[in-house]
Amino acid sequence: MATGHLALGQEQGAQSADQRIINDFSIIVATVNGSGSQSANSVLLKSIFGMGVPVSGKNLFPSNIAGLPTWYTIRASKDGYVARKREIDVLVALNPETAREDMMSVQADGVAIYEEHLNLKQYRDDVVCYPVPFDKITISICAEAKLRKLVKNMVYVGAVAQLLGIDLGVVESGLRKQFAKKQKVFDLNFGAVQAGYDYAKATFTKQDPYFIERMNATKGKIIVDGNAACGMGAVFAGVTVVAWYPITPSTSLIEATTDLLKKFRVTPEGKATFAVVQAEDELAAIGMVLGAGWAGARAMTSTSGPGISLMSEFAGLGYYAEIPGVIFDVQRSGPSTGMPTRTQQADLLSTAFLSHGDTKHVVLLPGSVKECFELSYAAFDLAERLQTPVFVLSDLDLGMNNWMSESFKYPGKPLDRGKVLKVEELKRMGSFARYRDVDGDAIGWRTLPGTPHPKAAYFTRGSGHNDEAGYTERPGEYQEVMDRLARKFENARRLIPAPVVVKNGTSKIGFLAYGSTDFALRESLDQIEKEHGASVDYMRIRAYPFAHEIHDFVASHERVYVVEQNRDAQMASLLKLDLPGDQVVKLRSILEYDGLPADARTITDEFVTKEGL
């Protein structure tokens, strides 16, 4: 996990070969979508991880099947910073189409490793150049023409490993893990790595300052993407019904969930304890979730912005008829179709108030892959406890990229299936009123279809109803249910995941952020402290409705910066609706919304400007 503590001895200024920069730089690999570069990128990432160096990987890809430019960025950071780094230190240029532009984006004194015939040296004399004849090397080691495109990527892994000082043995074991049971594939790929390594060794004299050196910072850590982590959370929450419609960037969440269900949830007799349904659209997906939730199942769907819009009507039904369900929203850049393969945190307001009428929803905001796991299983408990749809807002950056993390812990508590009346209780009570607040927690008891008692049934409806679930248009009866729903939402403040106090000292300035912005903000706060001597406080929000600690945090600071990845300051807006009037004026916003993951430097620059430091 990124600790984000002050980076001692970190040098960002002038660089030269005799001043080594160890385990603290970014690599960008420019390739073509669909060329099979993903596995090579993954091997390089895991090799750095295998060297014990904290690392993160991000795929900046186009909305396209094959043929368009794609970039993979890897950041090695001895201090554990895993956010996107704005500056590019090492370029691997394999895409002729973007090579010139890529070369221009490398920072001064950076490094470029590129296909020899691209002759990128002509564009920059302040970048260390290592031209490699990738095509020629590939032809020499791979007889089969159709495999060459894939193998070529592994040649770059070998060359980069040699130049950065990554142990070839570490690359080899990473590769062996990747191609676990395919010896031939392993041989071919490792041969390519070796050829790249040998070429670099024989040809180049190290002229740049970037080195990977062994550390011991990744022991016991895992590398995983947020979508897989959410899927694990759902499976360990005991999800039984999954209904979904394919959409980038949420699809891999369902794929991960399905794989795990097939692995862990088939009985010895070969029967499934789960149902996964690819629905005809997102309306049907959430309709199935609500039908299943009503009939007692732990049900989920996963989508992104356009799907959330389609789910609007059903979300209101779920809220008003009080039906549990979990909806994952892996956010991408909106509005409308937007940029499907770029990240954003711009669905916050639309999910919090999804649907017409006085509707509001519980929204969970995981800020790491570990929390993707934890808040995912928490969401199922909350949905059944509160009898309402619960939204889990992840985003493309968190969901589809690889993050280093502590291992996930097995849930410590049994499943909380909420307030469900069993037949024995009904026999004792004689009857029940579905929407009556008998316990003072604003949550009624429900029965499940099939409960064998003549008084077990009730009529679920989205139309006006009284506390016995009967149709009503009487003002008092209608309002009583609406007021109880408001009280239930108010009580949820105490049940949802509490905010994380990252730092709360004596500063007059506080920061609030959520989700994947955390990675960049932690690094930014270190920059602010180191470069400007300003120590500021930071609380990370993990859910809506807001816990009371968030009110206290705002109250105890003079100025509060809300950092988020959308144009309209959606979290700040939501806070303004919740905070007392005299607190609202304290809020300031720092916003990043160009579709790229947030980076620390942009936040720092904006803060410094706003504060006049």
Next chain:
Amino acid sequence: MATATGSGAASGPVGPKLNHIGLPVLEYRGGKSTLCAGCGHNAISERIIDAMFEMGVEPERVMKMSGIGCSSKSPAYFMSRSFSFNSVHGRMPSVTTGAVLANHTMMALGVSGDGDTASIGIGQFVHLMRRNLPMIYIIEDNGVYGLTKGQFSATADIGSKLKTGVINDLPPIDTCAMAIQLGATFVGRSFSGDKKQLLAMLKAAIAHKGTVMLDVISPCVTFNDHEGSTKSYKFLQENDEPINEIGFVASFDDIEVDYDSGEVFDVQMHDGSQLRLRKLLEDYDPTDKANAVRTLMEAQEKNEVLTGVFYIDTQKPTFIDQLNLVDEPLGTLPESLVRPPESALESLMANLQ
């Protein structure tokens, strides 16, 4: 199905007639209808009550599902002891799919209308039929929007006239032809005014395993029962052409069924019941999909309203079969079956290191 408990009238004081699980018909009744007097939907509710009573279905084992519209209100008017979900407009199929997946031991009865099905809900209808989800899907079809006061729906026939004099000039969607083509395994059409046919069809529907799609013409007395309407009582009484006469013998009825060939088509139902279709249309074979669709298309050309069981397939796997679900309801499986053990998480973590 529970075992028969006798008529109950054999001993003691004479009480109400009980069905074979010992319940009087009263236990199948619902709330008072708020639909118009004479609405076809009320007659359908009555037939549902009769069919469920006569079949001895436990009310608590039934989920009544609906969308939005006059039709979709009607689950409140029958079987109050059953669990009911009045969802959103045109989306009853998805909600029912979820509910059945959560508990496939329940019987799902969906009530929809022609607007709820053939317009706003046509997408979900199409995909529901493809899945052969075990459920009964009833369209209470009056060709008109009632709650919004009399607009044409997508099942209105060409040339049909609104009270306002507006003539429908778009072709109707034949929901039965669609359902057959898409994969439903029991498809029929009836008329709310034909008590005998509708009751027999509903009883057979209860015995069927798979998607039953019944289009029941149900005249709207307020907006579509006038001269010039093709969904009026008068029009149906004059133009209803049954293709077969439906006989149904439940599995628990101790009646010998004699098999004769030629004029009768016998179907052995999943629960052991016997469906007997006496052919009224020459050589009509209700297992022949292509012929069923062609017959319906030809009838439409001739402005005939065919009724009867058009298609039946008792062998096709249901959605539940295809998903290979455990026998118990998914929704109430114990934690030990749905949360993998700690060792499972540990092995996942080890693979990610």
